[in-house]
Amino acid sequence: MSKKTVAADAMTQTVSANASSEAIITTHGLTKTYVKGKIETPALRGVNMEIPRGSFSCIIGPSGHGKSTLMHLVGGLDRASSGDVVIDGIKIADLNDNELSELRASKIGFVFQFFNLLQNLTALENVETAMMFNKNVPAKSKEQRARALELLKLVGLEDKAHAKPNELSGGQQQRVSIARSLANDPEILLMDEPTGNLDSKSEEEVLDQLLRIHATGKTIVIVTHNTEVSDRAEILYEVRDGKLSSVTKK
């Protein structure tokens, strides 16, 4: 596989991984500064990037350099200090809190390192819960249940549908989490170290799932340190010191 690496000065120019592909996520001069009392800590210092629709991308870089912050801003979990995030043509900064929630519910699925399942609900109920807040998915509980079962089947956990998270292995919990992220049929899946808490066998299972999901046309963006994961990505975005330092297209 040939590689093409572009050095990026993210403060000044937009780096497009694939100029011919339509971008589903675009950021312009994105900055984020955390303020605690009088102390200001800049986490992102102006990131310009475009992530093509249907791509499998990884955001890599050393710990503490702004990868997760970038994912939170791109996913609308947090507000930028300045700059824009545009998701499928929608400028996040223009959305109010409710509209942003609707965007998260309909267009983005999240997968986290520590699975973040609701511990008092079964695997099936965890997947169903994601549908509670989206107006565009079936409101009837029977239909929700059928879809949740279908998704658990997709991740090979239909036999664990009624198990609580603490009855599942780490890999199984992460697969439930992936099923949940797909509940509202979002176009984008954002994942923060999805294999960071898994053994190698579980990691392999989860990666296989992700590739299968990517094959259905979803845009997948993964924040990771794991080379097993980043090796499979089509595009690598490297974040250093709060800036996009390079983009590698494979």
Next chain:
Amino acid sequence: MNTLSLVMRNITRRKGRFIFTLLGIAIGMAAFVALLALGGGMRAEIRNQAQAMGANLIVTPTDWCTFDQISIFTGEPLPASLSSEVLDEIRDIEGIFVAPYLTQASAIDMTPVAVIGIEVETMKEFSQWEMAEGQYFSTDADRSVVLGASIANQFDLGLGQEVIIRGESFPIVGVLEPVDNLDDLGVYLPIPVVQEAFEIDDNISYIGVQVENIENVESYRAAILDRVNVAVSSDEQLLESVLAILGSVEVTLQAVAAISLVAASFGIVNTMMTAIYERRREIGILRSIGSKRADIFKIFMLESAIYGLLGGVIGSAVGVLVSLFAAPTIMAGFDQIMKGASLEASIEPMTIVTAIGLSIAIAVVAGLYPAWKASNLTPVEAISYE
């Protein structure tokens, strides 16, 4: 999955905390409902007693205090300070019918009883008594007693037996049919006999007045006051005096119940605040999967409201049971102040509805601040919480 089922899962996940929080509000509500039910029962009984007297106006000496006046309803001994001249003056007024009473204290088998002097002929008509056994008095000079039904039953007394009053034996000539009020607990003698036995001059305690035309009760009152220097109260006024005293007792007790409810509401605040800290990450998860601030607010408010609803339902049920079972015990005390009364808890459906509504309202108010706190967490600060 819907909000309610999610809330029910949340609320019952820590069973111990759930039960103790629920107990707090349920106990407060139980006290509140029991007090309302018993208070309602007392009110009903006092009204019943007042109606049983059959008088529209009560004439008493001017120096009687409210306590003396309401003692008419409670069968307590009363001072004998109205003269027979006063009685005659009032009796001369057209359109009214008067019945004098002389209430004194005695004892049977060391138990206090009310000895009530009456005018034989007047009282027969005024109270429309029926005889269960024996005969009524024939004249005001009869040195005998007629017993109320409950007194006869309580001391197992009947015809042929005697009652000793102030050292003198009086034969029992008759027992009244039960009338289910204060009259059942009287030991009746003609007024002159009581006056002689208790060494009271020609005085009586108070006068019951029936008026011909109830619409003109105020003009009769004016006519009485015009003739003699007495106090005239309507039975409604006396009733209001009694109910006002009872009302202030009720308000005090309900205030105590209300304080326990307020304390319970802080229990809800505490439980909900703890839940927010424990479930901070979960709030973040819900926010990340698309829930709005309003959804989080709704979830926490619903949890509080369910505490209120369940606390209200359980508390009301316990309160009703307590009032039903406690009524006879409380009756023992109530009987001391209102002889012949029978106390039953007055459980109105509206009381239950009010109690449950109040419980929910308190819980909702208690839940406002925690729910607001929870809904104001940003998704990223909640999801990043360790």
